[in-house]
Amino acid sequence: MITGEVVYKIIEDLVEWRKKKQTEIEKERLMGLSTICKLEILPQYVFRNTKPAIFGVRVVGGKLIKNLSMIDENDEKIGNIKNIQHDKKSVEESKEGDEVAISIPNLNCERQLKEKRFLFTNLGESQFKEFKKNKDLLSGNEISIIKEIADIKRKTKENWGV
Numbered sequence: 001m002i003t004g005e006v007v008y009k010i011i012e013d014l015v016e017w018r019k020k021k022q023t024e025i026e027k028e029r030l031m032g033l034s035t036i037c038k039l040e041i042l043p044q045y046v047f048r049n050t051k052p053a054i055f056g057v058r059v060v061g062g063k064l065i066k067n068l069s070m071i072d073e074n075d076e077k078i079g080n081i082k083n084i085q086h087d088k089k090s091v092e093e094s095k096e097g098d099e100v101a102i103s104i105p106n107l108n109c110e111r112q113l114k115e116k117r118f119l120f121t122n123l124g125e126s127q128f129k130e131f132k133k134n135k136d137l138l139s140g141n142e143i144s145i146i147k148e149i150a151d152i153k154r155k156t157k158e159n160w161g162v
Helices: 007-031 125-133 140-156
Strands: 037-048 053-065 069-071 077-080 083-086 093-095 099-104 118-121
Touching: 037 099, 037 140, 053 118, 053 140, 077 099, 083 093, 118 140, 125 140
Parallel strands: none
Antiparallel strands: 037 053, 037 118, 053 093, 053 099, 069 077, 069 118, 083 099
């Protein structure tokens, strides 16, 4: 309940409260969706080739979190991110511009990532459609990443996400 002595102050408080509430609702809507992420592989930072593969990446866009399923530019599944480290400390997430080390089990860097440059979130069709519906909540960079993921998926399935 909003109270005050002056009507104008009550109206200002109500408008401010409404804006905060709207922002909370939008954040909740976005939190229900998967995470979008594009990573640039840093080939000079391969710390371990296998069991698990540990290598450096730069977060080009979106947000990197643990257990995120990743694909390459050819829609080949790379694996799920087991751990993320920044300055030798485990972190839960990493934002755009960060350079971190990630570990992915059941991956051989030498064989599977040798010619690869970027990794992307492995989005399902239903997740993609949800992002399209909620694109007003996404940054321009996140929208371009979603378009790149759609282009990758459409190489193998023409009507993907339509």
